[in-house]
Amino acid sequence: MSTDSTDEQTNAPVSSDCTDGSEASLSQHFKDGDIKFRSSDNVIFQIHQKYLEMSTGGFPSCDVNGSTAATTQDEIVSLPETSFVLDVLFRFVYPKLQPDLFDIEDFGQLMDVARAAEKYIVYNAISACQLRLSLFCRDFSPKHANELFDFAAAHDHPALLVTTSKSMIHKPLEEVAHKLTADTYKPWSLYHSRVLLACNSILGATGNGRCTNDTCQLEKNRQLINQSPANVFYIKSKLQAEYYTKPCCSSYSSWQNAKAAGVRNLPDFGTILRAHRKQQSRR
Ligand SMILES: [Zn+2]
Known part of the structure; x- marks a missing residue:
C-alpha cells in the first residue's frame, strides 16, 4: 500500500461506516482507549485521547471544536492506512519504550509509516523515521534515492537530503528547484x-x-x-x-x-x- 503524496497535508476521510462490510477485529495492542480508529483492513484501534493530544498534532477531528475526541462514544474514525502502519504509529504515541524501526526491512512499509507520521504529525515517529530512512539510503542508495530525496524535500528534512545528495547531483537545477524550499x-x-x-x-x-x-x-x-x-x-x-x-x-x-x-x-x-x-x- 502506498499513500498518495498529494493527500499528505490534508485530513484523512472521516467516517463511522465500515466500507468493505467485513467483520472488524480489535487491535491486540490498543484496546482500552477512549477514541476509536479503523484501519483500511478493518482493525479497530482504541487510543487514549490524552496521549494523542500530547504527542501528535494532525489526527482528524470529529467534532466542531477541533478536538480529537469523537462526538459519541461509539463513533469510529476511519483512516486510509493499514493496521500495520497504524500499529507502528500508535506505539509512538504512548510514553513507553518506542518501537525499533530497524525491524522494518521493507522499504515500502517504512515509507508508508514515514508518510503517515508526517501526515498525522506524530512527533517521535517523524524523528525515528528520518533516522531509519537515512540508514536505508546509506545501505541501499541509489536504489531509493529519488523517492527519499522527494520525501526529504517535501518535508524539508536536511539530514535526509544530505544522505541522498551524492546520488541526486545529476538532477538539473530546474527540476530540484520545484521540490526544495527556497532556503x-x-x-x-x-x-x-x-x-x-x-x-x-x-x-x-x-x-x-x-x-x-x-x-x-x-x-x-x-x-x-x-x-x-x-x-x-x-x-x-x-x-x-x-x-x-x-x-x-x-x-x-x-x-x-x-x-x-x-x-x-x-x-x-x-x-x-x-x-x-x-x-x-x-x-
Ligand atoms: Zn596518463
Missing part, C-alpha cells in the same frame, strides 16, 4: 555548481604529451565522470590517498597542479548546508 535551494545550487566545476576540470583537462599508460589516471577519471558526476567524490578520495604518488603522465601532472585542488577540496552538501545555516543565523 534549501540556495545551498543546493552552490553544491551543484561546485560539483559541476570539479567535473568539468576533469573532463576538459589537457596536457603537453600523449599518455602511454594503458590505465592513464586522467582517462580513468574522465570515464568515471562520464558514468556519473557523483563519482567525483570517489576521485576526491583517491586523490587524497594518492597525493604524493607519481603522476602517470604530463597531462595528469598539469591537471594535478592546476585543477586538482577543486576536486580535493570539494565540499559535500552537508558542509555547504551547515555553513549556509550558520550564516543565516547570524543575520
